[in-house]
Amino acid sequence: MAVSSLAAEGLACQRGGRIVVPALSFKVEAGSALILRGPNGAGKTTLLRTIAGYLPAESGRVAVTDDKGQGTGEGHFHYIGHTNGIKPRLTVIENVSFWQSFYSGAEDVEAAENALEAFDLLDLAEYRAGHLSQGQARRLGLARLLAAKRAVWLLDEPSVSLDTASTRRLETAIRDHLAQGGIALVSTHLDLALGDAATVLELKPGRAFAA
Numbered sequence: 001m002a003v004s005s006l007a008a009e010g011l012a013c014q015r016g017g018r019i020v021v022p023a024l025s026f027k028v029e030a031g032s033a034l035i036l037r038g039p040n041g042a043g044k045t046t047l048l049r050t051i052a053g054y055l056p057a058e059s060g061r062v063a064v065t066d067d068k069g070q071g072t073g074e075g076h077f078h079y080i081g082h083t084n085g086i087k088p089r090l091t092v093i094e095n096v097s098f099w100q101s102f103y104s105g106a107e108d109v110e111a112a113e114n115a116l117e118a119f120d121l122l123d124l125a126e127y128r129a130g131h132l133s134q135g136q137a138r139r140l141g142l143a144r145l146l147a148a149k150r151a152v153w154l155l156d157e158p159s160v161s162l163d164t165a166s167t168r169r170l171e172t173a174i175r176d177h178l179a180q181g182g183i184a185l186v187s188t189h190l191d192l193a194l195g196d197a198a199t200v201l202e203l204k205p206g207r208a209f210a211a
């Protein structure tokens with residue numbers, strides 16, 4: 001389902017009982033990306049995990065607007081964190097099929113192969129996922145973004161372990177997603193080439209205080 005915007009309204013985020021992101025308000029429209037920047041510990045992961053619903057907000061809310069009105073975004077999010085969520089005993093293509101079933105309840109072989117192709121993994125489709133290198137495993141983790149479509153991508157340091165060519169593939173995937181009306185929130189220390197559709201939100205360090 002398409003979404004028209006994601007908005008944070010007075011959203012403060014906590015970790016271990018301490019507020020690490022003070023109340024923030026921003027809006028990301030369909031077709032746009034928000035790049036989260038800031039030094040280690042500034043709260044980028046905390047903010048993304050709070051938006052995804054994996055951490056409770058200290059205050060404020062996240063509002064995602066779709067054709068049914070406003071909601072929390074449940075069902076619209078793809079969250080890719082620091083781990084790749086790979087099942088090591090399954091093959092590469094079996095991992096992608098598993099995610100498709102998980103996210104949409106149905107497998108789609110053509111979409112799975114296209115997702116692997118986009119991240120240059122098609123030659124490794126029958127390879128056991130537990131044997132992948134770090135960068136290959138990261139690419140497999142990212143392939144789920146394309147194998148099962150969701151409108152809002154929440155990506156925490158998605159380029160970690162990627163070589164230059166793979167980083168270009170990631171940038172292409174994000175730009176295509178935005179061109180199709182998607183939304184992306186991306187924490188990164190790199191200058192990803194996402195074009196004019198991306199704006200930057202700088203998180204300040206040392207703002208943690210007791211909740």
Ligand SMILES: Nc1ncnc2c1ncn2[C@@H]1O[C@H](COP(=O)(O)OP(=O)(O)OP(=O)(O)O)[C@@H](O)[C@H]1O
Nearest residue numbers: 015016020038039040041042043044045046047208
């Ligand atoms: N489980 C936890 N319990 C308590 N504090 C935590 C926990 N996880 C993270 N923190 C603290 O929350 C703050 C924000 O951490 P967070 O991981 O969100 O930062 P980040 O901007 O993503 O950093 P990095 O660039 O290093 O990934 C840090 O001060 C960190 O020490």
